[in-house]
Amino acid sequence: GENVEQHPSTLSVQEGDSAVIKCTYSDSASNYFPWYKQELGKRPQLIIDIRSNVGEKKDQRIAVTLNKTAKHFSLHITETQPEDSAVYFCAASLNDYKLSFGAGTTVTVRA
Amino acid sequence: DVKVTQSSRYLVKRTGEKVFLECVQDMDHENMFWYRQDPGLGLRLIYFSYDVKMKEKGDIPEGYSVSREKKERFSLILESASTNQTSMYLCASSFKVARGYTFGSGTRLTVV
Numbered sequence: 396g397e398n399v400e401q402h403p404s405t406l407s408v409q410e411g412d413s414a415v416i417k418c419t420y421s422d423s424a425s426n427y428f429p430w431y432k433q434e435l436g437k438r439p440q441l442i443i444d445i446r447s448n449v450g451e452k453k454d455q456r457i458a459v460t461l462n463k464t465a466k467h468f469s470l471h472i473t474e475t476q477p478e479d480s481a482v483y484f485c486a487a488s489l490n491d492y493k494l495s496f497g498a499g500t501t502v503t504v505r506a
Numbered sequence: 507d508v509k510v511t512q513s514s515r516y517l518v519k520r521t522g523e524k525v526f527l528e529c530v531q532d533m534d535h536e537n538m539f540w541y542r543q544d545p546g547l548g549l550r551l552i553y554f555s556y557d558v559k560m561k562e563k564g565d566i567p568e569g570y571s572v573s574r575e576k577k578e579r580f581s582l583i584l585e586s587a588s589t590n591q592t593s594m595y596l597c598a599s600s601f602k603v604a605r606g607y608t609f610g611s612g613t614r615l616t617v618v
Contacts, residue, residue: 396565404546429606438596439549441606484548492537492556492600493564494607498548 397422399487401497409505414472416500418485421466427488428461428468433499434481442483443470475504509533512597512610519617525584527613529597535608536601538580540564540572543594543612552595555580587617 398421408414420428429444445452445459445468452459456475461468468487472479482501486494513528529538539554541564551564553572561572569591573581580599584591594614598607 401548431607431609438609438611439607440609444606493539493551493554495551495565496541496549498546 397425397487397489397495399485399495399497401485401500403500404498405501405503407503407505408475410475410477412475414470414475414479414502414504416470416483416485416502417467418469418487418497419465419467420487420495422487422489423463423466425487425489428459429486429488429494430457430459430470431484431486431496432481433484439484472502475502477504477506480504510597510599510608510610512595512613514613515611517613517615519584519587519615521588521617523584523587523617525587525615525617527582527584527595527597527615529580529582529599529610530578531580531599531608532578533599533608534577535599536577537599538574539598539600539607540570540580540582541596541598542566543596549596552582584615587615589617591615592617 401418426447431439432442433439458471482499485497510531540552541549555561555574571583597610
C-alpha cells in the first residue's frame with residue numbers, strides 16, 4: 396500500500412513568518428493529495444487539496460505544491476497567525492476512496 | 507453541511523469486554539472509514555466500507571471487526587478489548603476522495 400512520510404514532526408514559528416511542511420509518498424500512481432488541520436480537541440478538517448495533474452494550488456495564505464518526479468508535496472502557510480496553531484496531516488490516495496496519512500506536524504505560532 | 511456523528515465522546519471499558527463504536531452520517535455518502543489516532547503515528551486505517559454490507563481491511567484490522575447494515579451507519583467492534591486498543595477513534599465518510607473526508611468528533615476509548 397501507499398506509505399506517506401511527513402516532516403517535521405513539530406514546527407515552531409514566529410507570528411508573521413512562514414511555515415513549510417513536507418511529505419513524501421511511495422507509490423507514483425497516487426493521484427490525490429489533501430491536507431487536514433486538526434485543532435486541539437477537534438476533528439481533522441480539510442483545508443486544501445491537489446490532484447496529480449496540477450503542480451501548485453493556492454487559497455489565501457495557504458498553498459500546496461506537488462513534485463511528481465520526486466514524489467513529494469508541501470504545504471506552505473504564509474503570514475502565520477496564532478489560529479494557525481494546530482496539527483497538520485498530509486495524505487495521499489492511490490484510488491478514489493482510501494487515504495493514507497502522514498504522522499502529522501504540530502505547528503505552534505509564537506506571538 | 508455534512509455531519510458525521512460518533513455516539514460517544516469518551517468511553518472507559520474493561521479488558522476483555524466487547525465494545526461497539528457507532529458512527530452515523532447524514533449525507534448519503536457511499537464510503538465510510540474507521541481510523542485510530544495515536545501520538546506520533548498519525549491516522550491509521552482500521553477498516554473501511556464502500557457500500558452497504560461491504561467491508562475491507564485497512565492497515566491495522568487485527569482485534570477489530572465492522573458492520574455496515576445501513577448506508578448511514580458504520581460500526582466498529584472490538585471483540586475483546588485490550589489495553590493496547592486505548593486510543594482516539596475517528597470515523598469519516600466521503601462520496602469520493604476527490605472531495606475529501608468528513609470526520610466525526612472522535613471517541614476517546616480507554617481500556618483498563
